[in-house]
Amino acid sequence: MGATIIAAGGTLSRAGGYGAGMASDEMHSAGEDGVRNHGAGQRSVPAGASRPLGGSARVLIAVDAMGGDHAPAEIVAGAVSAARDRGVRVLLTGRPGQLRPLLARYGALADVRIVPAEDSVAMNEGALASWRRPRSSIAVACQLVRRGQADAVVSAGSTGGVVSTARLRLRPLAGVLRPALAVVLPTRPGPTLLLDAGAVADPKPEMLVQFAQLGVAYAQTAFGITEPRVGLLTIGAEPGKGNKLARRAYELLDADPPHGGLPISFIGNIEGGDLLTGKVDVVVTDGFTGNVALKTLEGTAAFAAGQLREALAGSWTARLGALLQRRGLRELAERMDAETYGGGALLGMEGTVVIAHGAATARGAAAACVLAADLAHGQIAEKIKERLGPARGGHFLRRP
Amino acid sequence: MGATIIAAGGTLSRAGGYGAGMASDEMHSAGEDGVRNHGAGQRSVPAGASRPLGGSARVLIAVDAMGGDHAPAEIVAGAVSAARDRGVRVLLTGRPGQLRPLLARYGALADVRIVPAEDSVAMNEGALASWRRPRSSIAVACQLVRRGQADAVVSAGSTGGVVSTARLRLRPLAGVLRPALAVVLPTRPGPTLLLDAGAVADPKPEMLVQFAQLGVAYAQTAFGITEPRVGLLTIGAEPGKGNKLARRAYELLDADPPHGGLPISFIGNIEGGDLLTGKVDVVVTDGFTGNVALKTLEGTAAFAAGQLREALAGSWTARLGALLQRRGLRELAERMDAETYGGGALLGMEGTVVIAHGAATARGAAAACVLAADLAHGQIAEKIKERLGPARGGHFLRRP
Numbered sequence: 001m002g003a004t005i006i007a008a009g010g011t012l013s014r015a016g017g018y019g020a021g022m023a024s025d026e027m028h029s030a031g032e033d034g035v036r037n038h039g040a041g042q043r044s045v046p047a048g049a050s051r052p053l054g055g056s057a058r059v060l061i062a063v064d065a066m067g068g069d070h071a072p073a074e075i076v077a078g079a080v081s082a083a084r085d086r087g088v089r090v091l092l093t094g095r096p097g098q099l100r101p102l103l104a105r106y107g108a109l110a111d112v113r114i115v116p117a118e119d120s121v122a123m124n125e126g127a128l129a130s131w132r133r134p135r136s137s138i139a140v141a142c143q144l145v146r147r148g149q150a151d152a153v154v155s156a157g158s159t160g161g162v163v164s165t166a167r168l169r170l171r172p173l174a175g176v177l178r179p180a181l182a183v184v185l186p187t188r189p190g191p192t193l194l195l196d197a198g199a200v201a202d203p204k205p206e207m208l209v210q211f212a213q214l215g216v217a218y219a220q221t222a223f224g225i226t227e228p229r230v231g232l233l234t235i236g237a238e239p240g241k242g243n244k245l246a247r248r249a250y251e252l253l254d255a256d257p258p259h260g261g262l263p264i265s266f267i268g269n270i271e272g273g274d275l276l277t278g279k280v281d282v283v284v285t286d287g288f289t290g291n292v293a294l295k296t297l298e299g300t301a302a303f304a305a306g307q308l309r310e311a312l313a314g315s316w317t318a319r320l321g322a323l324l325q326r327r328g329l330r331e332l333a334e335r336m337d338a339e340t341y342g343g344g345a346l347l348g349m350e351g352t353v354v355i356a357h358g359a360a361t362a363r364g365a366a367a368a369c370v371l372a373a374d375l376a377h378g379q380i381a382e383k384i385k386e387r388l389g390p391a392r393g394g395h396f397l398r399r400p
Numbered sequence: 401m402g403a404t405i406i407a408a409g410g411t412l413s414r415a416g417g418y419g420a421g422m423a424s425d426e427m428h429s430a431g432e433d434g435v436r437n438h439g440a441g442q443r444s445v446p447a448g449a450s451r452p453l454g455g456s457a458r459v460l461i462a463v464d465a466m467g468g469d470h471a472p473a474e475i476v477a478g479a480v481s482a483a484r485d486r487g488v489r490v491l492l493t494g495r496p497g498q499l500r501p502l503l504a505r506y507g508a509l510a511d512v513r514i515v516p517a518e519d520s521v522a523m524n525e526g527a528l529a530s531w532r533r534p535r536s537s538i539a540v541a542c543q544l545v546r547r548g549q550a551d552a553v554v555s556a557g558s559t560g561g562v563v564s565t566a567r568l569r570l571r572p573l574a575g576v577l578r579p580a581l582a583v584v585l586p587t588r589p590g591p592t593l594l595l596d597a598g599a600v601a602d603p604k605p606e607m608l609v610q611f612a613q614l615g616v617a618y619a620q621t622a623f624g625i626t627e628p629r630v631g632l633l634t635i636g637a638e639p640g641k642g643n644k645l646a647r648r649a650y651e652l653l654d655a656d657p658p659h660g661g662l663p664i665s666f667i668g669n670i671e672g673g674d675l676l677t678g679k680v681d682v683v684v685t686d687g688f689t690g691n692v693a694l695k696t697l698e699g700t701a702a703f704a705a706g707q708l709r710e711a712l713a714g715s716w717t718a719r720l721g722a723l724l725q726r727r728g729l730r731e732l733a734e735r736m737d738a739e740t741y742g743g744g745a746l747l748g749m750e751g752t753v754v755i756a757h758g759a760a761t762a763r764g765a766a767a768a769c770v771l772a773a774d775l776a777h778g779q780i781a782e783k784i785k786e787r788l789g790p791a792r793g794g795h796f797l798r799r800p
Binding site: 272297 | 560598601602633634635636642643644646671672673674675676677685686687688689691692693694695696697698699700701702703704705708
């Protein structure tokens, strides 16, 4: 799957960190001495269980330092930046021999813990890697969350590998049929959340209703929208347009409250052309369609940028013109750049998992850390459980 | 469905008309005296049957003059332009009372026949209109093709209305399970065909294989490519990636020759990000995914253009810069403009149906007429029948 995520997060300008910056005396370097139950006093119950997190209690993010095209150097730089500039508490999983010199470069050896993981999942490895590599850096990060030793995971590894590892190592939230991958589209003035962006290729209609609830919880937590507007991605505005899955999902979403759970503000069908218009806050679709739409969006933006570059370099007057426009064009490039945002988030697990762009540099990795802290701090797992309502006993395995 | 088609055609620069321009003495104005078997000497067998069409025998295009946001004025202007500038033989279906003054404005009353159709399908009417309105301008245009009195249909009406009318009024080609909507993406240097773009929301895997054959026939006819490369749109490059439909379609396409019919050059899976890279000549997908991808592509291009406009108007230096770049930017706008291309084509019927963009102006309508003539002249129906091979007797209704 590789670099599938264009953009996510969208709370960077509002988040403002989780405290007045990272006080180094709060952090302990575990060096290579393995997993420590860091901060266990604050988190005496398992991750994902209902925990009161006051404004001052800060969450801890387990960063897979070995995942991504530019790992570990850029990932470490991003994690240190998130810690120093945004007050996010982070730890790194990966090969200490590689990570310690990088931390030393930033003088952060004393500030950021390393939890050793000698194995890692390559970018071109698929979902099977999650079974084959129980000691990979992403598996260790997930295990930390599972044991309550961290609150969220950040990885820039391949989407397929991260999703399957998370689904293997983390528990699904009670009542969640399948977790969904949520990504934020860079609409203006507010962001739009698209889910599922590729976790479930053949979902049931009931799962799409759950995706809506996951998306509403995310939009409330990360965007601060009280009543997010939800739209169903299909191929016509009128009810009844679409394939069988979309038509059935429409009926379920249109019921009040939709298929159990809390009521949602369902505004109906939307089309591909509405994804970037800000018409809705949450776009619900199956993982196949969502992934194709997301990559089409990325590809078209890249195509347009390439065409523009060509047009602006066509003649000396055009090149002079581009010089005069450099500020505006730079701002535009920044706005369209996935790295300004955080990353995709796998929703519906006990513990938030943020998947940064595979090509993430330090800036993208830092944004993903901030997003993960944002979601964990906002207790998105609790919000999701509340929204879905009491788990119906359809599947004993899914009971907590 | 409305204005769903971004761009199609792509043969404008090569087509060069079908003869040395429209000799007015070849054309007869039927006025309001109804359908005449115009040119019956050339076309003594029903449309769609094997007919030898030499370079000099010119096809006749039935233009639905009442379909589209800017009908009938822009459609009439486009049809006249296609006839005059590109040598395409056209007739108009619609209300003579409205069409005659328009033709008179261009001095084309004697050149372009009008076939009366007092009814028309509004842009917001859906598929049901095809049953309710047997005397609509689009229904009459299809009937002309069915009776062998025209070779192809052009309409800028709503995609849903045109597709359902065509499927009701025209015969499917022998052996074709379901017709598909094909649109051309403005990749460079060569165009890429995407199908299905919305005709069949829930196809069977076998239909996707047929779509590949329809697409190959189109690319051979309109792009002049001997052996078009075919890709399957899905969510990962490796075989086995995708939903159930895509995975099964991959197996069928990968067989040699694929599911009966002539061999195709199947290069494997492609992703949404590959749509505009020119990696393949023909992209095969189901109508739901194809329509979402197409509208996402359109929407993203519009979004990028809007962002660019904003960036270029940000300061006086930027505005001055834009002035210096006006030629390059104008060329860029033209390249991204759907109207430069022809329209979508419904493939797999006896008689080509080209669906222009709902917002088509004269330029878009003219391009659609040229594309329709191009396809009909290239005997795409015959090519498709040849590619699919002898019809297997799976369904007696589908036999000719």
